[in-house]
Amino acid sequence: MLSPRQLFLQHQAQTTDFPLLLEVERAEGVFMYGPNGERYLDLISGIGVSNVGHRHPKVLEAIQDQLGKYLHLMVYGEIVQATPARLAHALAQTLPASLDNVYFVSSGSEAIEGACKVAKRFSGRTELIAFNNAYHGSTQGALSLNGSESFKRAFRPLLPDVRHIKHNLMEDLQQITSRTAAVILETVQGEAGVRVPDQEYMQALRARCTEVGALLILDEIQSGFGRTGTFWAFEQCGIVPDILTCAKGMGGGMPIGAFISRQEIMHSLKNDPMLGHITTFGGHPVSCAASLATLQVILEEGLLAQVPAKAARFKERLVHPAIKEIRNLGLMMAVEFESFDILKAIIDNAILKGVLTDWFLFCDNSMRIAPPLTITFEEIDEACVLVLRAIEEEVRF
Structure with a gap:
């Protein structure tokens, strides 16, 4: 029997030559889980969709x-x-x-x-x-x-x-x-x-x-x-x-x-x-x-009142010489790097570490950060540590 990945590649229309190909078995809160226990912290909410997290009760x-x-x-x-x-x-x-x-x-x-x-x-x-x-x-x-x-x-x-x-x-x-x-x-x-x-x-x-x-x-x-x-x-x-x-x-x-x-x-x-x-x-x-x-x-649940402090936490933690600028209004954020090639390497590395981010269609040197509004400060800290590790491994000064 063909695997879901094989069926996806053979029969489901693709939008790029390099889909992420993450296999997700279930999702809850800010996390998505793969069939073999992989865990991904979702920093993009399905591109701004899961504002209250995945599968809110x-x-x-x-x-x-x-x-x-x-x-x-x-x-x-x-x-x-x-x-x-x-x-x-x-x-x-x-x-x-x-x-x-x-x-x-x-x-x-x-x-x-x-x-x-x-x-x-x-x-x-x-x-x-x-x-x-x-x-x-x-x-x-x-x-x-x-x-x-x-x-x-x-x-x-x-x-x-x-x-x-x-x-x-x-x-x-x-x-x-x-x-x-x-x-x-x-x-x-x-x-x-x-x-x-x-x-x-x-x-x-x-x-x-x-x-x-x-x-x-x-x-x-x-x-x-x-x-x-x-x-x-x-x-x-x-x-x-x-x-x-x-x-x-x-x-x-x-x-x-x-x-x-x-x-x-x-x-x-x-x-x-x-x-x-x-x-x-x-x-x-x-x-x-x-x-x-x-x-x-x-x-x-008072999620609106929490947005400024959570956005500030990201900006406080995401500090690195490779980051040129962070633009945001609330938890709609763009983290700018020198080029798409640098950013793509960081995104791919972060996925291996268990953090899902993305770039923007018309600004491909900036990382998209738009997590569920329900994300906790502890989850923000975890995500930032992993993203910074990915940056360290991919950017040489």
């Missing part, structure tokens, strides 16, 4: 409870289901009053697609403005917004009427005009290597969108659900978007996403044409149950 309990009732019933928006309705209400309670209408989808990319569609439909305009080094997903619409030409040139032609401007540059805001349907920005640029815009810039962006009647879409697919120390990263900017997208950390390990706005904007999808955005599995009750439990865990 309250998330598992919520999933099990929903499994005893029903699974998929009907395409999105036709049948009243208690769990999605309660999740929508709970999300609204974390947000300003103007963000009170939630459309559930299956992924972050679909959240971006829906947000851009509703922005075009409501505004009657066609131009979308995104940013250099932005990452919003891999479907063709989301890919059109991405800011790295090397990542998308093989798939052109993409969406027309998409403009890119420089991140955090005041002068470029003048390119937002009365033709612009929406400006879409990651509140913290993720795949660019954790780039946090100035607060003054964010406020000027908000003011410019308001001035010309363009909608402001903030992408919090990576930064939402407590990752940065507030439930939503935009809370730290002093602004409110017109449309918000989320996914990744909102599901507690289950697939789910959403785009959120005010009713006036969202209702424009109901007519001309009706069913302006439809999805079969969006708002799946099991995913919504997991998401609601995740939201409650973050708030009830």
Whole structure:
């Protein structure tokens, strides 16, 4: 009989020529375990997904409870289901009053697609403005917004009427005009290597969108659900978007996403044409149950208040001449090295020592650190010791 590794390589589509090929038998908390007792401390949370850790007991309990009732019933928006309705209400309670209408989808990319569609439909305009080094997903619409030409040139032609401007540059805001349907920005640029815009810039962006009647879409697919120390990263900017997208950390390990706005904007999808955005599995009750439990865990277990001190602990411990800079907003962190070759050797060595890290798509000389918010200070210390050992073994001065 073929092993899981052989089946994976023969029959499961690959995304690179060098997959990690870690075999994971089970996971719990901040750890993943291999079939032969290997233990890996997960410093990337499935790329910002497992914000409350792997298999949090309250998330598992919520999933099990929903499994005893029903699974998929009907395409999105036709049948009243208690769990999605309660999740929508709970999300609204974390947000300003103007963000009170939630459309559930299956992924972050679909959240971006829906947000851009509703922005075009409501505004009657066609131009979308995104940013250099932005990452919003891999479907063709989301890919059109991405800011790295090397990542998308093989798939052109993409969406027309998409403009890119420089991140955090005041002068470029003048390119937002009365033709612009929406400006879409990651509140913290993720795949660019954790780039946090100035607060003054964010406020000027908000003011410019308001001035010309363009909608402001903030992408919090990576930064939402407590990752940065507030439930939503935009809370730290002093602004409110017109449309918000989320996914990744909102599901507690289950697939789910959403785009959120005010009713006036969202209702424009109901007519001309009706069913302006439809999805079969969006708002799946099991995913919504997991998401609601995740939201409650973050708030009830006080995880937000712990983020600054845990981020500070990483920065205190990760000190080495090979580390050029550490950028972060909360536990969304980038540790910069001289080159990709150096970083890749460190990542591979750290895996052998039992710590899983990663790099960024558009910043391949920086190590991604985005652990579960539940990580303890002792686990942070353990992870940092092992990463520093990997650095020592791979970098010579």
